[in-house]
Amino acid sequence: MANARALDKRRKSIRNIRKITRTMELIATARYKKAMDRAAAATAYTDQITKIVSRLADAGTDVQHPLLEQREKIRSSRVLVLASNRGLCGGYNASILRTAMPHIKQVRDEVANVSIDASGKRGVNGLKFRGIETDNQYLQFEDQPAYDEVEKIANDYLAQYITGKIDRLDVIYTKFISTSKQIPMIETLLPLGSLGDETDASSNAGAGGSENSQYEFLPSAESILEEVVPTSFKVKLFKCFLDSAVSEQVARMIAMKGATESAGDMIKQLSMTYNRARQSQITGEIMEIIGGVEALEG
Amino acid sequence: MAIRCVVVTPERTELDREADFIALPMYDGELGVQAGRAPMIGRLGYGVLRLQTTAGPQRFFVDGGFAQVEADVVSVLTARAIAVDLLNTDEATKSLAEALELPSDTPEQAQIKETAVHRARGQLRASR
Structure with a gap:
C-alpha cells in the first residue's frame, strides 16, 4: 500500500501547481481581451483603406504598382515565422512550426536564396532545433505588438523588395478566426497580389455608387495609389502580428484551463487513494492491538 | 455648422x-x-x-x-x-541627421532617403 505521507505531499504540490495554472489562465484571459480590442481598432483602419482603394477603382484609376506585380524570376525569398516568446500555450508554437517546416523546405527547393526570419524565442529555438538558422530575430513582441516596431520591420522589407534584394516575402502566422478556432496560415505579403479584401471592396463600391459622390483626388489618384500600396502592406503585416498575439493568448488560456481541470481531477484521485491508505493503516494498527491483547489474555 | x-x-x-x-x-x-x-x-x-x-x-x-x-x-x-506638445525637438533633430546619413547610390535608395528626410523635417518643424 502506498505511503500516506508521500501521497499527501504529492497532493499538496499539485494543489500549488493548480494555483499557478489558474492564475495564468486569468492573466491570459485579461490579455486576450486587451489584444482583441486592439485587433478590433486595427480593423477600423483597414476598413478605411479598403474604402479608399474602392473609391480609386471607382474613379477608373488603373490599380497598378510595382508591389502588386508578381516578379517573373524569383531569385531570393524571405520567410517570416511568427511564434511566441513564452511557452505553456498548448500547441500554438508546435502548429506554427509544423506548418513552417514543409513550406521552408519547398521554398528552398524552388528558390536558391532563402533567408528565414523569426519572431519569438520559441520560434527561433524551434527552428534552430530543426536545423534552420534564422537571419533576423525579433524578440520584442509580447501580447501587444506596437505599430511603430512592426512598421520598422515592414519598412525594412519594403526597402529590400524595392531594391531587388528579395523577390518574395511569405509570412507564417496563426490566423485568429474565433475563440475556438485559430489556424496557422502561410500568406505571401510581397508581392501583395491584391489590395484589401476583394469582397469588401466590391460591396463598398456598390454603396459608393448609390451615394453618387464624386471625389476629388489631391494631388492625384496616382499619387494616392503610390502611398496606399505600401501602407496597405504595413497594415497587413501589423494585422498578422496582432492575430498571432491574440491567438497566443487564446491558446494559453485554453491550455491553462485544461491544466487546471486536470490538476483538480488528479487531486480528487489522490485524495481517494490517500484516504484509503490512511484507513488501511488505521485498520492494520487496530488489528495489531487486538492481536496483542488477545495474546496477553491467552 | x-x-x-x-x-x-x-x-x-x-x-x-x-x-x-x-x-x-x-x-x-x-x-x-x-x-x-x-x-x-x-x-x-x-x-x-x-x-x-x-x-x-x-x-x-x-x-x-x-x-x-x-x-x-x-x-x-x-x-x-x-x-x-509631446514632440521632442532634440529627437527630431537627431532623426533628421540620421535620415541625411542614409545612402543614395541608386534611384530606389534615393527615394527611401528622400522620404526619411521629408518625415524628419516635418517632425522638426512641428516640434518647434
Whole structure:
C-alpha cells in the first residue's frame, strides 16, 4: 500500500501547481481581451483603406504598382515565422512550426536564396532545433505588438523588395478566426497580389455608387495609389502580428484551463487513494492491538 | 455648422470630435476644410493637423497617410498622430541627421532617403 505521507505531499504540490495554472489562465484571459480590442481598432483602419482603394477603382484609376506585380524570376525569398516568446500555450508554437517546416523546405527547393526570419524565442529555438538558422530575430513582441516596431520591420522589407534584394516575402502566422478556432496560415505579403479584401471592396463600391459622390483626388489618384500600396502592406503585416498575439493568448488560456481541470481531477484521485491508505493503516494498527491483547489474555 | 474629425491610426482611434475648421497637412501644402466641403480623398504629408474647436485650437503631428472628406466628416488615416506638445525637438533633430546619413547610390535608395528626410523635417518643424 502506498505511503500516506508521500501521497499527501504529492497532493499538496499539485494543489500549488493548480494555483499557478489558474492564475495564468486569468492573466491570459485579461490579455486576450486587451489584444482583441486592439485587433478590433486595427480593423477600423483597414476598413478605411479598403474604402479608399474602392473609391480609386471607382474613379477608373488603373490599380497598378510595382508591389502588386508578381516578379517573373524569383531569385531570393524571405520567410517570416511568427511564434511566441513564452511557452505553456498548448500547441500554438508546435502548429506554427509544423506548418513552417514543409513550406521552408519547398521554398528552398524552388528558390536558391532563402533567408528565414523569426519572431519569438520559441520560434527561433524551434527552428534552430530543426536545423534552420534564422537571419533576423525579433524578440520584442509580447501580447501587444506596437505599430511603430512592426512598421520598422515592414519598412525594412519594403526597402529590400524595392531594391531587388528579395523577390518574395511569405509570412507564417496563426490566423485568429474565433475563440475556438485559430489556424496557422502561410500568406505571401510581397508581392501583395491584391489590395484589401476583394469582397469588401466590391460591396463598398456598390454603396459608393448609390451615394453618387464624386471625389476629388489631391494631388492625384496616382499619387494616392503610390502611398496606399505600401501602407496597405504595413497594415497587413501589423494585422498578422496582432492575430498571432491574440491567438497566443487564446491558446494559453485554453491550455491553462485544461491544466487546471486536470490538476483538480488528479487531486480528487489522490485524495481517494490517500484516504484509503490512511484507513488501511488505521485498520492494520487496530488489528495489531487486538492481536496483542488477545495474546496477553491467552 | 460643425464638422466631425476622426483620426484613425492602426492601433486605435486617436481622436473623434467636432470642430469648426480643420487644416490638413497635405502632401503638397496645407488644405483648410470647413463645413460643406465637396468630397475629397487626399494624400497627407508629414506635418501639423490643426483643429479649430469651440474649446480652443488643437494641433497634432501626423506621419503621412490619407484624408477623406465626405458629408462633413473628415477621416484622417495616419501611422501616428502625436499632440504637438509631446514632440521632442532634440529627437527630431537627431532623426533628421540620421535620415541625411542614409545612402543614395541608386534611384530606389534615393527615394527611401528622400522620404526619411521629408518625415524628419516635418517632425522638426512641428516640434518647434
